[in-house]
Amino acid sequence: MGDAVAPTSAAQTLSQAHRRLAFRVLIIILCGLLLAAAMIVALGSGSQSIPAADVIRALTDPASVKKSTEIIIHQVRLPRALVGALVGMNLAIAGTMLQGVVRSPLGDPYILGVSAGGGLAAATTTLLIDNFPPEAVPAAAFVGSLIGALIVYAVAWDSTGVSTTRLALAGVALTSMMGAFTTTVVVMSVEGGGQIIFQWLVGGLYTAGWPEYDLIRFYSLAGLIIALLLANRANVLALGDDVAQGLGLRVEQTRFLMSATAAILAGSAVAAAGLIAFVGLLVPYFARRLVGSDHRFLIPASGLLGAALMVWSDTAARVTFPHLFGVTSIEFPVGIITAIIGGPLFLWLVRARRSAW
Amino acid sequence: MTFTTIVRRWLPVLMIAAVLMTLSAPLVSAQDGTEPRTITDAMGRQVTLDAAPQRVVGMSASINEMLFAIGVTPAGVTDGMDYPAEAASLPTFGSGYQPDLEALAALEPDLIVANLQLNAQFLDKLEAIAPTIAVLTIFPKDVPANVRLLGQATWRDTQADFLATAYEDFLTLTAALGTGKEGPSILIIVGTLDVPNYGKSETYLGDMAKLLGATNIADGEADAGPFPGYAQLSIERILEADPDFIFTVTRGADTPMAETMTTDAVWSALSAVQNGSVYELDGRLFVEAPGPRFVEAILQLYGIFYGEGM
Secondary structure, X not given: OHHHHHHHHHHHHHHHHHHHHHHHHHHHHHHHHHHHHHHHHHHHOOOOOOOHHHHHHHHHOHHHOOHHHHHHHHHHHHHHXXXXXXXXXXXXXXXXXXXXXHOOOOOOOOXXXXXXXXXXXXXXXXXXXXXXXXXXXXXXXXXXXXXXHHHHHHHHEEOOEEOHHHHHHHHHHHHHXXXXXXXXXXXXOHHHOHHHHHHHHHOOOXXXXXXXXXXXXXXXXXXXXXXXXXXXXHHHHOOOHHHHHHOOOOHHHHHHHHHHHHXXXXXXXXXXXXXXXXXHHHHHHHHHHHHOOOHHHHHHHHHHHHHHHHHHHHHHHHHHHHHHHOOOOOOOOHHHHHHHHHHHHHHHHHHHOHHHO | OOHHXXXXXXXXXXXXXXXXXXXXXXXXXXXXXXXXXXXXXXXXXXXXXXXXXXOEEEXXXXXXXXXXXXXXXXXXXXXXXXXXXXXXXOOEOEOOOOEOHHXXXXXXXXXXXXXXXXXHHHHHHHHHHOOEEEEOOOOOOHHHHHHHHHHHHOOOHHHHHHHHHHHHHHHHHHHHHHOOOOOOEEXXXXXXXXXXXXXOXXXXXXXXXXXXXXXXXXXXXXXXXXXXXXXXXXXXHHHHHOOOEEEEEEOOOOOOHHHHHHHOOOHHHOHHHHOOOEEEOOHHHHHHOOOOOHHHHHHHHHHHHHOOOO
């Protein structure tokens, strides 16, 4: 009897594992489809109504459509959608990394002051330094983000680790400080014009074009690859410092690498699209509910979901909301949309999971 | 292979090539009457235009007025442009600082004239739609220079030259009128009394007043606020300087500042308010659209300063 039972349960466990794996892969594919749908809707939406057939022809056979249609699709909508997707992916994966580092759902580049550090660096280099090469701005933003992350971590850490409360406080303090410095930089450099800098500070894809795409894609790719390479180590780190160390993981080095990856991703996102809130907070939260905490699945799922969220939000910002409010002549910055969705959700999170904080 | 063999082999090919090249030469050098031009814009960018543009779009009222002045009707204008009357019926594409790029592309322009102050951040997006030249118009003296540039870019050099010369002569005359005169002291306020921006001589209106011999009590202060040429002044400073004239351009409030001043305890202490020398000026004419109508603006200022002689 004993012999008859054992092989069956091992087989059952194996098939359960296979089912879980299949389910997770399926979820990731669905996230990919969500992103594809977002891109399609983004390409088809805008102030000029272009029939779907024309949109497709503009992509496949540009010579067959009106010049203005070709320009709108290729130069206005397509690069904007691509940059939006990359920014969303960057912020979501940065959030995943940071949540792994601080072992708290509050790991988000905006809350932890990582974005603010990148924003200050980007503003300083762009506005105060003459002839600073635009290609180097994401690198500067990366350095700023890294410094921001290190400051927050150093302030919030003690021998018992990092408590969520300390993290939140340090993050708030740093974001306020960096934000004040950034505003100072902006005010000091007058030629930008108040309106445009405001757009950038709230987070907007209005100026996103092929140059921004070229700027960000290298950093996005690098960040994604490094994050995936760190996935196994991140899984071990999640078990707790003592256990991880016991398993042979170099804990501090892993934490530093994960923070640096988050800084690259968040910094380049800020350089391309300004400060956008809550993506890094919410997307990993939902991704975890869908595919679990295994970073090998969590990172791709977060990336795809984040990209999809950003593209949907941008379409809402530039088309839906203006129509809703009857002010079709202006465009809402996408940062406002993510804040509208993310803010209440975050508040709900704080309330619903209050025992964990 | 010997030399002669090579030549014999390749000679027919070379001869055919030579014939083709001479035949195509007329095709290459024959133009349709207009030679391409390279324009150097306000940022020093070199923009090449192949032929006279047929659909020109200006990114601000100032630029569109200059286009109208040289006889070019823009293919589209920014929101709210109501002068000249023709402009009100042209297609629009949003504001100058955040234009709807899709609407702009839908107009199919072949030349975009951008405002350097407003559009510097997204010149590359405008370039993607059509060749773009950037101009900067701050002072009246910029108008003839930009009119000439626009004339060059639209193949209307002669019209532009006539006009620019007339503008320059008018400015010379104005300066002559202003020199040697004991000019009044002025204060320029743009905005509201709660959020005032005091214009210095480095603004459009300030420069016109300076040409006419006026002194500006805000001169010498540091730039403050989002736009260059505007300063912050304390109310004590204004009371101490007690300007002869106050020019207001109210933006962001329903009641003109000239009116609210009369009922305000502090502002009504100024002699300008008591003498009725506070003038609410048309914002488009005096601040927002530096352009060909500076002639009208200067005439109005002269009338205010030195009597109804004009």
